[in-house]
Amino acid sequence: xxKFFTVFIASILVLSLACASSAKDTLVVADQYDxxxxxxxxxxxxxxxRACSHIxxxxxxxxHDGTLRPGLAEKWEFLSDTAYKMYLRKxxxxxxxxxxxxxxxxxxxERAKTPAGSHIHTYCQDLDHVEIVDPYTVIIHxxxxxxxxxxxxxxxxxxxxxxxxxxxxxxxxxxxxxxxxPFKFKEWAKGDHYTFERFDDYWGNKAKFKTLTVxxxxxxxxxxxxxxxxxxxxxxxxTTIELARIEENPELELQRKVIPSTTYMGFNLTKAPFxxxxxxxxxxxxxxxxxxxxxxxRGVGQNPRSLIPEVTKYSINNxxxxxxxDVEAAKKLFAEAGIDPTKLKITIxxxxxxxxxxxxxxxxxxxxxxxxxxxIIQQEWGAYLSILQQxxxxxxxxxxxxxxxxxxxxxxxxxxxxxGTNYTGTADPKLDEMLAKGRSLPDGExxxxxYREMQLYIxxxxxxxxxxxxxxxxxxxxxxxxxEVDPFEVHSFRNVYFEE
Amino acid sequence: MLxxxxxxxxxxxxxxxxxxxxxxxxxxxxxxxxxxxxLGDLATDEAIKEFRDKEGLNDPFLVQFxxxxxxxxxxxxxxxxxxxxxPVMQEILTAFPYTLKLSAFxxxxxxxxxIPCGIISAIKQYSWFDTITMIFxxxxxxxxxxxxxxxxxxxFAVRLRWLPSSGFSTFKAMILPSVALAAQSISMVTRMTRSxxxxxxxxxxxxxxxxxxxxxxxxxxxHALRNALIPVVTLCxxxxxxxLSGAILTESIFAVPGVGRLMVNAIMSxxxxxxxxxxxxxxxxxxxxxxxxxxxxxxxxxxxxxxxK
Numbered sequence: 177x178x179k180f181f182t183v184f185i186a187s188i189l190v191l192s193l194a195c196a197s198s199a200k201d202t203l204v205v206a207d208q209y210d211x212x213x214x215x216x217x218x219x220x221x222x223x224x225x226r227a228c229s230h231i232x233x234x235x236x237x238x239x240h241d242g243t244l245r246p247g248l249a250e251k252w253e254f255l256s257d258t259a260y261k262m263y264l265r266k267x268x269x270x271x272x273x274x275x276x277x278x279x280x281x282x283x284x285x286e287r288a289k290t291p292a293g294s295h296i297h298t299y300c301q302d303l304d305h306v307e308i309v310d311p312y313t314v315i316i317h318x319x320x321x322x323x324x325x326x327x328x329x330x331x332x333x334x335x336x337x338x339x340x341x342x343x344x345x346x347x348x349x350x351x352x353x354x355x356x357x358p359f360k361f362k363e364w365a366k367g368d369h370y371t372f373e374r375f376d377d378y379w380g381n382k383a384k385f386k387t388l389t390v391x392x393x394x395x396x397x398x399x400x401x402x403x404x405x406x407x408x409x410x411x412x413x414x415t416t417i418e419l420a421r422i423e424e425n426p427e428l429e430l431q432r433k434v435i436p437s438t439t440y441m442g443f444n445l446t447k448a449p450f451x452x453x454x455x456x457x458x459x460x461x462x463x464x465x466x467x468x469x470x471x472x473x474r475g476v477g478q479n480p481r482s483l484i485p486e487v488t489k490y491s492i493n494n495x496x497x498x499x500x501x502d503v504e505a506a507k508k509l510f511a512e513a514g515i516d517p518t519k520l521k522i523t524i525x526x527x528x529x530x531x532x533x534x535x536x537x538x539x540x541x542x543x544x545x546x547x548x549x550x551x552i553i554q555q556e557w558g559a560y561l562s563i564l565q566q567x568x569x570x571x572x573x574x575x576x577x578x579x580x581x582x583x584x585x586x587x588x589x590x591x592x593x594x595x596g597t598n599y600t601g602t603a604d605p606k607l608d609e610m611l612a613k614g615r616s617l618p619d620g621e622x623x624x625x626x627y628r629e630m631q632l633y634i635x636x637x638x639x640x641x642x643x644x645x646x647x648x649x650x651x652x653x654x655x656x657x658x659x660e661v662d663p664f665e666v667h668s669f670r671n672v673y674f675e676e
Numbered sequence: 677m678l679x680x681x682x683x684x685x686x687x688x689x690x691x692x693x694x695x696x697x698x699x700x701x702x703x704x705x706x707x708x709x710x711x712x713x714x715l716g717d718l719a720t721d722e723a724i725k726e727f728r729d730k731e732g733l734n735d736p737f738l739v740q741f742x743x744x745x746x747x748x749x750x751x752x753x754x755x756x757x758x759x760x761x762x763p764v765m766q767e768i769l770t771a772f773p774y775t776l777k778l779s780a781f782x783x784x785x786x787x788x789x790x791i792p793c794g795i796i797s798a799i800k801q802y803s804w805f806d807t808i809t810m811i812f813x814x815x816x817x818x819x820x821x822x823x824x825x826x827x828x829x830x831x832f833a834v835r836l837r838w839l840p841s842s843g844f845s846t847f848k849a850m851i852l853p854s855v856a857l858a859a860q861s862i863s864m865v866t867r868m869t870r871s872x873x874x875x876x877x878x879x880x881x882x883x884x885x886x887x888x889x890x891x892x893x894x895x896x897x898x899h900a901l902r903n904a905l906i907p908v909v910t911l912c913x914x915x916x917x918x919x920l921s922g923a924i925l926t927e928s929i930f931a932v933p934g935v936g937r938l939m940v941n942a943i944m945s946x947x948x949x950x951x952x953x954x955x956x957x958x959x960x961x962x963x964x965x966x967x968x969x970x971x972x973x974x975x976x977x978x979x980x981x982x983x984x985k
Contacts, residue, residue: 210933212759291730294715294723301720350761366760366770367933367941368845393842393931401833401841558708558946565712596720 200674202387203656206399206411210367210392213350216335217293222665223392225332225579229666230372230388231271232335232355235262235281236326240433240663242489242581244327248276248336248356257616258304258318260326266312269377270338271360278314282306283339285316296333298589298596299325299580321616323623324582331580332666358383358670367392384658384673403428403651410656412667414649416476416531422651431650431661434477436485436586437577439532439644441524441539446567446601449515456638458509458517459571463542464501469644472534476649480642482631483590484583487663489619490627491583496635499642503546510546518547525553526573527560535643536573564599572599573643579664583627584615591639600639607633677974684967688960693745695959699952700741706946713946714758731758744952754956755949757942764953767938772957774844775934778926779919781854786861787912793862794869794908799896801874809866816863825856825929842931853930857923861915868911872904879903906977913969920965921958 211224216232219225235249246252249262268276287293288300302322307315318325328334341354353361358380359372369391374383391408393399396415403411404425414422414430422428443450443459450456469479480486481496510517524539526532536552543550555563563569576597578585588611589595593603610630617623650661658671711727728734732743747753754764793813797806832852833841843849876882877900885895924936931937935954942950974981 213761215761218761291723291726294727297720297723347756347761365845365933366767367937368774368843368931391843391931392933395842395929395931398829398842398929398931401829405833405837405840407840407843556708557944558706558713561712562708565709 200655201385202389203385203410203669203672203674204408205388205390205669206393206402206408207390208392208394208399208413211364211370214353214361214364214370215292215350216332216337216355217288217296218350219332220295220579222579225666227370227390228332228335228353228355229357229668230359231353231357231361232332232337233268233357234331234334235264235329235336236334238330238581238664238666240660242487242663244330247330248281254618255315257321257618260316261309262314262316264312264314265379268356268379270341270356271354271375272338272341273377274338274340276336276338276356277311278308279311280336280339281314282308283342284336285334287337287342288333293333296331299328299331299333323618324580324584324615327582328580328585359388362387381670383670388669400651403653406653409653410659410667410669411651412648412661414651416474418651419476419649427654429652429654431652431659432476433648433661433663434485434487435577435646435648435663435665436488436581437575437646438480438483438485438586438642439535439573439575439646440483440640440642441535441571441573442600442640443571443638444567444569444599444601445603445639447570449513449520450570452513452515453636453638454509454513455515458506458513458515459543459548460499460638460641461502461506461509462546462548463499463539463641465499465641465643468535468538468542471538472531473644477645477647480645481635483634483640483642484586484627484631485578485645488578488581488583488586490624492628492631501542507546520548522548522550522570523553524550524571524573525555525560525563525569527557528554531644532573567599567601569599574599575646577646577665579666581664584611587611587630587634591634602637602639604637607637681967681971684970688963691963692956692959696745696748696952696956697741699955700744701737703948703951704737704740708946710758710946710948748956754953757950758947759942759945759950764949767950768935768954768957771933771935771938774932775920775923775927775936777850778844778853778857778923778932778934779916781850782858782861782919782923783912783916785854785858786865786915789858790862790865791869791908794866795873795896795901797866797870798873798877798904806870810870813863813866816859817867819859820925821856821859821923822925822929824859825853825926828852828856829929844930844932844934849930853926853932856930857919857926861912861919864911864915865908868908869904872907873900876900876904902976906973909972909976910969913965913972917962917965917969920961 207223207226209223211227212219212221213224214227214231216228233248235247236244237247239245248265248268250265251263253261255261264278264281270276285303285306288296289303293300302318302320302325304317304319307317309315336356338354342349345352358375358378360375362371362373364370369389372388374386376382393402396418399411400418400421402408422430443456445451466479479499480493481498482491482493484491486493524536526536533554540550540552564572576590589597591598591602591607592611593608610626614623614626617626648661648663648665652659655675656672657675658673661667711724711733715723715727732740756763757767760767793809797809800806829841829852832839839852840849882895882900885899924940927934927936928940939951939954942954
């Protein structure tokens with residue numbers, strides 16, 4: 177017993193010594209969730225995109241303002257509407273020492289079309305094939321004209337993998353990734369953290385610290401506590417309730433940016449009475465969305481006025497007037513549509529997100545003012561999605577975020593006829609035509625005009641009521657310099673350093 | 677003895693089949709299409725159809741179940757996780773050490789605190805120590821672990837800043853979750869030790885021991901304790917088995933990447949193979965722990981050893 181006790185005490189000592197941290201050469205970040213895989217085409221979620229962005233590079237990079245800059249491709253040329261010629265950077269090394277060539281680019285992009293890439297099918301569906309001109313030049317051929325495709329190359333799916341390594345690893349690739357990015361894979365303790373190390377042969381600016389550790393901490397309060405105690409250097413995302421605590425702490429600072437993500441209340445257009453645009457507009461007029469947003473998000477984000485978020489190109493959000501509640505006008509519209517609001521009974525569906533339930537509760541109260549009875553139904557995500565797919569719902573609260581900076585992605589996924597996530601059941605030939613036209617035009621005034629008209633048209637169609645544009649908020653320790661929160665939520669740590 | 681062990685292991689088979697069947701049925705009737713959850717809401721209908729065909733999700737219920745059992749028994753393959761694409765067994769084996777460590781720590785704490793407290797409470801029945809211990813045991817038993825966990829975080833991580841609030845990679849980080857998880861076990865062990873001790877010290881053979889002039893410490897430590905421990909060992913075993921099956925709440929609050937969190941995530945994302953594999957694994961662990969407890973039983977209780985022979 178005595179011996180056991182001695183060993184026990186000794187091991188505690190050894191362990192606590194091992195815990196003592198050394199000089200600051202490690203950046204510790206708290207993220208909400210663990211990546212699902214480290215295969216860049218095996219997912220379509222933010223924590224995984226963030227993890228992949230450290231290991232891999234894409235052909236083109238995305239600036240914080242939504243413009244593009246050269247990545248693994250030094251320059252590019254549009255040969256025609258469906259052929260983009262990409263000149264690859266020379267001397268780029270993979271983490272295993274191999275040089276990146278056209279062969280790898282062709283393999284990476286075409287692999288996305290295989291069943292392994294089903295998550296990101298929506299981005300690569302118009303890709304036909306990649307032609308190798310010489311080891312440093314490729315031509316990307318599309319099946320049909322699709323300009324948003326080019327911007328989508330900045331998404332995780334456009335990451336360049338090493339053909340040799342992926343083919344050798346087969347189905348297990350996601351656990352031992354090799355890329356050309358500024359950090360190379362070291363270890364991944366699933367569900368707890370992953371650790372990457374600086375890649376010293378990186379072609380661009382090398383990272384200024386040696387080790388990057390990203391811990392997954394799902395509880396928002398825990399992320400803040402870890403930030404406060406100095407156990408992590410950057411915590412993301414920060415929720416509304418945590419804001420004040422970080423603001424008041426002199427050692428911490430907040431970084432906030434409005435992001436292209438929209439929370440909305442959608443109508444089921446395939447069901448009466450919501451198939452009548454007058455009813456949809458009347459309900460919209462009953463809601464004081466500006467103050468609902470303010471009450472629930474307390475100063476974070478804003479109430480959108482257009483489906484294309486303010487930060488996305490061609491958005492006319494800031495030119496449109498704010499939404500105004502007008503009960504009398506609503507009553508008139510109900511009368512025109514021949515509907516007695518006091519006899520209307522509807523269900524408002526939402527998943528379990530607290531902010532959405534809060535908004536639904538206020539919506540319920542405001543609808544009740546004219547006698548509309550509504551019931552809020554909260555469902556777990558999987559069950560919720562399957563109800564939405566069956567189109568048996570009335571109205572529902574949902575969000576939509578853009579990972580690719582093109583207005584097409586803001587609209588097509590939600591409103592194009594038969595799109596997988598078109599839960600309003602909108603089927604409007606004119607809108608479909610506008611979307612197709614928008615995709616077929618290169619950036620410029622003509623394209624801007626199409627999206628301007630489209631936004632006005634959608635507001636007139638009123639398939640949904642806009643509730644909230646979210647913000648990306650990160651809590652950062654003040655000794656961390658060079659970090660800037662990314663409005664597309666794929667935060668980069670390439671330029672981060674510590675102030676002594 | 678070996679025959680007994682063999683029989684017990686054989687009995688595992690119907691238990692596991694039953695468990696597998698129940699989980700399979702429940703998941704089958706849970707709303708939410710796994711194909712949609714796995715492929716994401718951007719996936720096209722063809723991709724979804726292809727996935728359903730490939731994973732056999734369109735087959736009749738019994739065919740699906742049969743295939744699952746066949747693969748598990750014949751090839752030892754319980755599938756690949758839908759979301760991480762890794763073999764389920766590998767995923768569980770990565771998460772299990774965390775749960776094992778957490779449960780072992782919690783159990784050690786429970787035994788180190790619970791048994792002595794129980795013994796003293798019994799010897800000094802109705803003393804102030806007994807009253808206070810019983811009050812604490814009552815509180816520990818009724819305090820929900822998520823509440824206790826948050827209070828511990830608030831006090832030790834936020835206010836005092838002595839311990840980290842989440843994670844499980846350092847010894848310091850293990851303290852809070854283990855203590856939170858142990859609270860209920862401590863209370864149960866204390867109460868069980870106390871009541872079982874009380875029963876034993878009134879027995880005739882204790883009076884005999886005292887009458888023959890045996891030292892009090894030996895009367896309690898050897899004659900009474902050894903007999904009183906038998907139900908406590910059962911309880912500890914059951915508790916340990918339960919802790920091992922994933923302390924879901926504790927693991928979620930303290931961000932411990934153990935089996936419990938793995939299961940919750942799998943359920944949320946409709947990762948069927950993961951959920952099935954996980955529940956089966958838990959059932960096996962639970963049964964094995966029970967078997968070990970029964971064997972331990974034989975070791976400390978000669979009457980049972982005699983029966984087994």
